[in-house]
Amino acid sequence: MSGPNTDYDPVEVTPLQAAEVERMRDEAIAAIEAAADLEQFKQARLDHAGDRSPLALANREIGALPPQARKEAGRRVGQARGAVNKALAARQAVLEVEHEERMLATETVDVTLPVDRRRTGSRHPITLQSELIADIFVAMGWEIAEGPVVEAEWLNFDALNLGPDHPARTMQDTFWTEPAENHVVLRTQTSPVQARAMLTRRPPIYVACPGRVFRTDEYDATHSPMFHQVEGLVVDEGITMAHLKGSLDHLAARLFGDGIDTRFRPSYFPFTEPSAEVDVRCFVCRGEDSDACRTCKGEGWIEWGGCGVVNPRVLIACGVDPEVYSGFAFGMGIDRSFMFRHSLGDLRPLFEGDARFSSAFGTEI
Amino acid sequence: MKAPLSWIKEYVDVPADVTTEELTRRLTLTGLKLEGIDSPGAQITGPLVIGRVLTLEPEPQKNGKTINWCTVDVGDANGTGEPQGIVCGAHNFEVGDLVVVVLPGGVLPGGFEISARKTYGHVSAGMICSARELGLGEDHDGIIVLPADAGVPGEDVRAVLGLDEEIIEFEINPDRAYALSLRGIAREVLVSVEGASGFRDPALRDTPPADDAGYPVVLEDQAGCPVFVARTVSGVDPSATTPDFIVQRITAAGMRPISLAVDVTNYVMLETGRPIHGYDLDKLQGAIVVRRAREGERLTTLDGAERVLDAEDLVVTDDSGIIGLGGVMGGETTEMSETTSRILVESAHWDPVAMFRTGKRHKITSEAGKRNERGVDPTICAAAADRVVELLTTYGGATADPGVTEVGTAPAPAPIEVAADRAARVAGIDIPEDRVVATLEAVGCTVSGVGTGTLEVLPPPWRPDLTDPQDTTEEVIRLVGYDTIPAVLPTAPAGRGLTRDQQLRRRVGRTAAAAGYVEVVTFPFVGESDLDALGLPGDDPRRTTLRLSNPLSSEAPSMTTTLLPGLLRAAARNVGHGTDSVALFEIATVTIPGSGEPAPILPVDRRPTEEEFAAVTGALPDQPLRLAVVATGEAEATGWWGTGRGVAWSDAIDVVQRVADALGLRLMTSAVAQAPWHPGRCAALELDGQVVGHAGELHPRVCDAFGLPPRSVAAEIDLDALLGAAVHLRPAPSFSGYPVAKEDVALVVTSDVPAAAVEQALREGAGDLLESVRLFDVYTGDQVAAGHKSLAYALRFRAPDRTLVEGEAAQARDAAVARAAEVTGAAQR
Numbered sequence A: 001m002s003g004p005n006t007d008y009d010p011v012e013v014t015p016l017q018a019a020e021v022e023r024m025r026d027e028a029i030a031a032i033e034a035a036a037d038l039e040q041f042k043q044a045r046l047d048h049a050g051d052r053s054p055l056a057l058a059n060r061e062i063g064a065l066p067p068q069a070r071k072e073a074g075r076r077v078g079q080a081r082g083a084v085n086k087a088l089a090a091r092q093a094v095l096e097v098e099h100e101e102r103m104l105a106t107e108t109v110d111v112t113l114p115v116d117r118r119r120t121g122s123r124h125p126i127t128l129q130s131e132l133i134a135d136i137f138v139a140m141g142w143e144i145a146e147g148p149v150v151e152a153e154w155l156n157f158d159a160l161n162l163g164p165d166h167p168a169r170t171m172q173d174t175f176w177t178e179p180a181e182n183h184v185v186l187r188t189q190t191s192p193v194q195a196r197a198m199l200t201r202r203p204p205i206y207v208a209c210p211g212r213v214f215r216t217d218e219y220d221a222t223h224s225p226m227f228h229q230v231e232g233l234v235v236d237e238g239i240t241m242a243h244l245k246g247s248l249d250h251l252a253a254r255l256f257g258d259g260i261d262t263r264f265r266p267s268y269f270p271f272t273e274p275s276a277e278v279d280v281r282c283f284v285c286r287g288e289d290s291d292a293c294r295t296c297k298g299e300g301w302i303e304w305g306g307c308g309v310v311n312p313r314v315l316i317a318c319g320v321d322p323e324v325y326s327g328f329a330f331g332m333g334i335d336r337s338f339m340f341r342h343s344l345g346d347l348r349p350l351f352e353g354d355a356r357f358s359s360a361f362g363t364e365i
Numbered sequence B: 001m002k003a004p005l006s007w008i009k010e011y012v013d014v015p016a017d018v019t020t021e022e023l024t025r026r027l028t029l030t031g032l033k034l035e036g037i038d039s040p041g042a043q044i045t046g047p048l049v050i051g052r053v054l055t056l057e058p059e060p061q062k063n064g065k066t067i068n069w070c071t072v073d074v075g076d077a078n079g080t081g082e083p084q085g086i087v088c089g090a091h092n093f094e095v096g097d098l099v100v101v102v103l104p105g106g107v108l109p110g111g112f113e114i115s116a117r118k119t120y121g122h123v124s125a126g127m128i129c130s131a132r133e134l135g136l137g138e139d140h141d142g143i144i145v146l147p148a149d150a151g152v153p154g155e156d157v158r159a160v161l162g163l164d165e166e167i168i169e170f171e172i173n174p175d176r177a178y179a180l181s182l183r184g185i186a187r188e189v190l191v192s193v194e195g196a197s198g199f200r201d202p203a204l205r206d207t208p209p210a211d212d213a214g215y216p217v218v219l220e221d222q223a224g225c226p227v228f229v230a231r232t233v234s235g236v237d238p239s240a241t242t243p244d245f246i247v248q249r250i251t252a253a254g255m256r257p258i259s260l261a262v263d264v265t266n267y268v269m270l271e272t273g274r275p276i277h278g279y280d281l282d283k284l285q286g287a288i289v290v291r292r293a294r295e296g297e298r299l300t301t302l303d304g305a306e307r308v309l310d311a312e313d314l315v316v317t318d319d320s321g322i323i324g325l326g327g328v329m330g331g332e333t334t335e336m337s338e339t340t341s342r343i344l345v346e347s348a349h350w351d352p353v354a355m356f357r358t359g360k361r362h363k364i365t366s367e368a369g370k371r372n373e374r375g376v377d378p379t380i381c382a383a384a385a386d387r388v389v390e391l392l393t394t395y396g397g398a399t400a401d402p403g404v405t406e407v408g409t410a411p412a413p414a415p416i417e418v419a420a421d422r423a424a425r426v427a428g429i430d431i432p433e434d435r436v437v438a439t440l441e442a443v444g445c446t447v448s449g450v451g452t453g454t455l456e457v458l459p460p461p462w463r464p465d466l467t468d469p470q471d472t473t474e475e476v477i478r479l480v481g482y483d484t485i486p487a488v489l490p491t492a493p494a495g496r497g498l499t500r501d502q503q504l505r506r507r508v509g510r511t512a513a514a515a516g517y518v519e520v521v522t523f524p525f526v527g528e529s530d531l532d533a534l535g536l537p538g539d540d541p542r543r544t545t546l547r548l549s550n551p552l553s554s555e556a557p558s559m560t561t562t563l564l565p566g567l568l569r570a571a572a573r574n575v576g577h578g579t580d581s582v583a584l585f586e587i588a589t590v591t592i593p594g595s596g597e598p599a600p601i602l603p604v605d606r607r608p609t610e611e612e613f614a615a616v617t618g619a620l621p622d623q624p625l626r627l628a629v630v631a632t633g634e635a636e637a638t639g640w641w642g643t644g645r646g647v648a649w650s651d652a653i654d655v656v657q658r659v660a661d662a663l664g665l666r667l668m669t670s671a672v673a674q675a676p677w678h679p680g681r682c683a684a685l686e687l688d689g690q691v692v693g694h695a696g697e698l699h700p701r702v703c704d705a706f707g708l709p710p711r712s713v714a715a716e717i718d719l720d721a722l723l724g725a726a727v728h729l730r731p732a733p734s735f736s737g738y739p740v741a742k743e744d745v746a747l748v749v750t751s752d753v754p755a756a757a758v759e760q761a762l763r764e765g766a767g768d769l770l771e772s773v774r775l776f777d778v779y780t781g782d783q784v785a786a787g788h789k790s791l792a793y794a795l796r797f798r799a800p801d802r803t804l805v806e807g808e809a810a811q812a813r814d815a816a817v818a819r820a821a822e823v824t825g826a827a828q829r
């Protein structure tokens, strides 16, 4: 084993001469910077920073120097290699960005191509309209009551003050089921749900009843043997017609827009007395300059439904003490409300099952 | 009810500044709703004037007709003041007569435009009009010749002819029968229109007292016919015609003029509201007797229909037998004719309920019946009969016979006790007692008990609808004005929101929509042909339907037991519209006939007992909620991305499983042969061992029958069962953080082994370490024996608390395979 060669002159080891190291460094940097793509870059890195690159080989020579010379030589080579590595990193970053840009450019697609691979479903607008109305009532603290569409005659008529000889029975053309002596009908109104609510709940009662009803009407643009109604019933102490007006104004405003209110005209329903027809202010013209308005046909108001104070006879038949409680009830067509809310002139599309119709309304209205 | 304005104003004075629009607006606000305003001259525009015939030269024509070449003075109406030359084909006028002239520029009903035109060698500048040309009647015997004092030439003639009459149509609510008369409408004007005054009651007249000399009448059923007034007239001129004002008024009211005698009874009915019947007195035999019919008795009514009578029907009889269905329709044998010269006028009051039932039973709707069944003033029988007699003597040349028959007594209205503040409490506004009293008195009530807190209200006889406190309350509030009621939102107690079922139904709908299905609503009516088209066997329970007595279509007379017919028809319609790929769903109830017990009609004067109410609701058929889907065409579209995927039997199961999944449920499937599905491609869907629905590909014959493309798929499921089982609170899951061990196995089984059975066996055999099983391939072909299939499963194993040791997963896999072999005969490939 020999000790370090203290007399060794570093100047005599050519690769470690300062000028030579600088030249190797400059050559390396030049080659790296000249690399035009990642392929050339890899080669340049191998040539100038690899294990067999001039600077790596020079580095190995350092050990052969006398100790006093190693430090200087090591610093010189180390700085050169550091500069090369820095150039490598910088060039690599640039080339990688360039490469990525080229790659992404080649992957460009036509984003205007149609993308509708899967079917789009939707819900029926009457379902949506019913839910919208239900939500308005639920927000007021009311509950949504339901009942069967094949209903007992007593609940559809008698309990609602429509006795067997009531002329108003002929106003509603009823589907009867066989045999007639079973007294079962297709409900002509959602009112039997109100009777059921009174018979199965205790006041205070605040319920809305949306649902399907049936009349023996021939099917045309404005009549259908099946349609949808929503009725409301409130039975509580001290209920007045003012509360009825307040509730309907609220429903009108939520359904048709702020400021839309209602108007009452005296009418007749066996279930209620006093009774009123309720008109809703036209939400298109708002009753101003109505003449050209197609929605309300110049009236400024649209016929909406019927309402009134629950007839004490009905309260008695349903087990509510009319001396303690009073109530109001109202009803309107959901299909009809939908028709003028969405400018539909013919109700038949609601029941024809044409997917194009339901699809137009999506999943919320 | 249509009422000419001039007729209304005959009985009530309306301030001159109240326009028709304001009048009808007020009446609408108090309950007589305006339906429309019409005018007989509404279709006539342009100059329509009085003309005086100056010259008239008859000119025979080659065709044998003679026309008249006239010059007519039309004043300045033609702009020149010169006589107007007009050709006229009529011959019922002469020089000097006043006639009706429409000048060029005028338009007559039917869009008939008048212009100066050359005809018969003259320029005819206008037309001399007949009543028919003006839409005033069918009379075409000639032109209208006006009375000599009708006016001066050139004046507008509309007022003279009544063409400017306004006919107001009201919608009359069933409780306001009194408004089916001019008498009632005028009274409503009086109480509704500010400033209206001077009501003149057409039924208030002096009538001759009843005596014994009148035609004999016996009332055997006082409840059915409490009052019967009979008057007779003789010497009616059969050639007498109905005066113009009566023709115009009853025509305006929508009734057809027939003969003087009939027109007069109709006129008095419109005037007073009281239906009148006229008999040919010469055809009557003996005393009139009013009684109930005997079951099975027959009568041929005026309309020629032979009717078999019911024991409840009220009949008018004489010695010959039944001569009329009281209050509803007269009989043929005593009908008045064009030769009738003696008339018996019947003005009787009938029980409204009997009228309603008889009208309904015999399907007779008439103007008389409409009034009798809703309630007529029983106190004006004599007045109405006397008015008919007056008109027959005035216009028919008749003489009133001396006898006056009046049998029975008018039912008296019952007084109503009502709290003086009830109207105020109901309306929610302040209504002073004096206002309440004044309003009730204005509608004809007599009020006593003022100041005691309770009013006793005696309704007038023309208001049989007023029987309860709520009736008088409505009268007060409607006349105080519904528009005075403020809007006050009532405060409901805190509600419970939507019920769980209501929430879940929305979730089901959203899930089906999210799966690409479009919701539709169809009618629930079904017929044999629909059930045949579904291919249901004869004993299929879905063929037991609830039938309707009066279906709209005999093709679909029942309530459906399945949503599929309506849904399949809807899908076929979509395909018919050119929509090739269709996926629809419907959520609705079906009707499953129940016990067949009747739903009793309970009393209404008290709450039913729980047992009574249960008997009513328990008699109703089951009405379970269903979800049904149908799909055809492509499940995924063909596009630039490649070929799409047609719908398959699996799509029908998939959508139902998605719905079940949304409810936290998983349905088990098993093969079943069930109409309307393909016998080899139908799954029974089970929940907790109960079959709750079916899904799969439709039978080719069903597709064909409904006009659907082959391979259409469908499902129907009981939503009530799913909603009832829906998981309410789902526990939070926990996951093992230890590594997963994956093992794949391919098992060969015979073709008839269901994959579900293999999977079930794998799960049983694999033990607790098994995390999941997924079937990722099904293979049939050269690599497996005929009649066999290879099922490839990916098994994932993991322990919750540790990393599995070497071989542990493989051991579990082997156990799984062994179990599958044991249960299903599977062999590992």
Ligand SMILES: [Zn+2]
Pocket: A282, A283, A284, A285, A286, A287, A290, A293, A294, A295, A296, A297, A298, A299, A300, A301
């Ligand atoms: Zn409008």
